[in-house]
Amino acid sequence: MEEYKKRIIKAIQYIDNNLDIELSLEKVSEIAAYSPFHFHRIFRLITGETIQSYIIRKRIEKSAFYLALRKNIKVKEIYLQFGFSNHSTFNKTFKKYYGKAPSEFRKSAPENFHKIQLKQSKNGQIDMVFQQYICNIENLLNWTNMNLKIKVTDLPEMNLAAVMSLGIANVEHSFNILINWAKKKNLFSEDHVKMISVYHDSFKVTPANKVRIHAYMLLDEKLKKQEGEVFSETIEPGKFIFGSGEVTLNDFEQCWVSLFLWIKENNYTARKAFPFEIYHTNFKEHPEGKMIVDFCIPIN
Structure with a gap:
């Protein structure tokens, strides 16, 4: 069980720390020490998302952070940094998550945006995410013992x-x-x-x-x-x-x-x-x- 926890957390942390580089399924599964086929299915069942969906969501969230706090950086520089090839794709994807265009989000983001993020972290939100994934693994293994x-x-x-x-x-x-x-x-x-x-x-x-x-x-x-x-x-x-x-x-x-x-x-x-x-x-x-x-x- 401890080994599963380590592998999943290691993969998630690797993704979160490397959102500005190309993140292939092969590379992330290598970090987790699984084959790509096995890791794809395990990751989806544990997190509720495909690896690609998780990476896109985290890139959009990081982009939102930059838009709110680093207003001297152009929108183009931000979306290029996080792997979006053009403004149209970035704009469409961003609106799916935040309900507004990146430029509109930047204008309306509160001045204490970074404090809100820090407060969420102090309240254990990040730890809770990892705990939820770990709980999913434990539930899966318990289910396996009972049913297979x-x-x-x-x-x-x-x-x-x-x-x-x-x-x-x-x-x-x-x-x-x-x-x-x-x-x-x-x-x-x-x-x-x-x-x-x-x-x-x-x-x-x-x-x-x-x-x-x-x-x-x-x-x-x-x-x-x-x-x-x-x-x-x-x-x-x-x-x-x-x-x-x-x-x-x-x-x-x-x-x-x-x-x-x-x-x-x-x-x-x-x-x-x-x-x-x-x-x-x-x-x-x-x-x-x-x-x-x-x-x-x-x-x-």
Whole structure:
């Protein structure tokens, strides 16, 4: 737990102290000693913001401070210093946070603006922010202990029937195609069939309407040829981290982030293979919308 606190605080402090330089996800995640993919998800869950949103907000807040207290500095110098390429972008972004243009804000900022900021700091506002993030980590880990059973296991090769889904909204349709195909071939039985989703893109870099999430069904034997939209794929054998639990759809993000934290804590590294989910029950058939799921990450 102490290590998580140190890493998150170290990353936030690095951002806050370097708002005048380029802050890439790769650089900040390196400071926190996480991979960019893992850190992006952890940061968002803990702070409630993406890294990019957090950086923009902090740059706008710092710009407001400069506008109020350093009135001899031109607005252009301020927005260029904090990474805004032109006045139009800076003006639009600033108005989103403060409801007025930078020049108007400068005119109306109180003379004791800096005293207000100092007073907020003395009252523990900054410490409270860090404490809130730490509390989020503690809550996440507590939630994990209560809701997921995590284990490391070896899996054999898995033969799959697959239907491609482009965009998260189309996943259910892809599963329906797969189930109808299986029923016609007498392969579908709700008692023992395993349905699987494999993520072929990251939500970090791919829009939700374009991310590829293939719908899969585990087969006893490899599918010999493509049949309509149904084609054959294989999950290679190897070592996997399994996080298993009965959860709702809203819990999925927490489950994935929990596994990423667990991997780091236990000195494992993810293999360059796609993570996936194995569904054992249907959330539509549960009164609380819950389903039994295995969240699986290939590891070395």
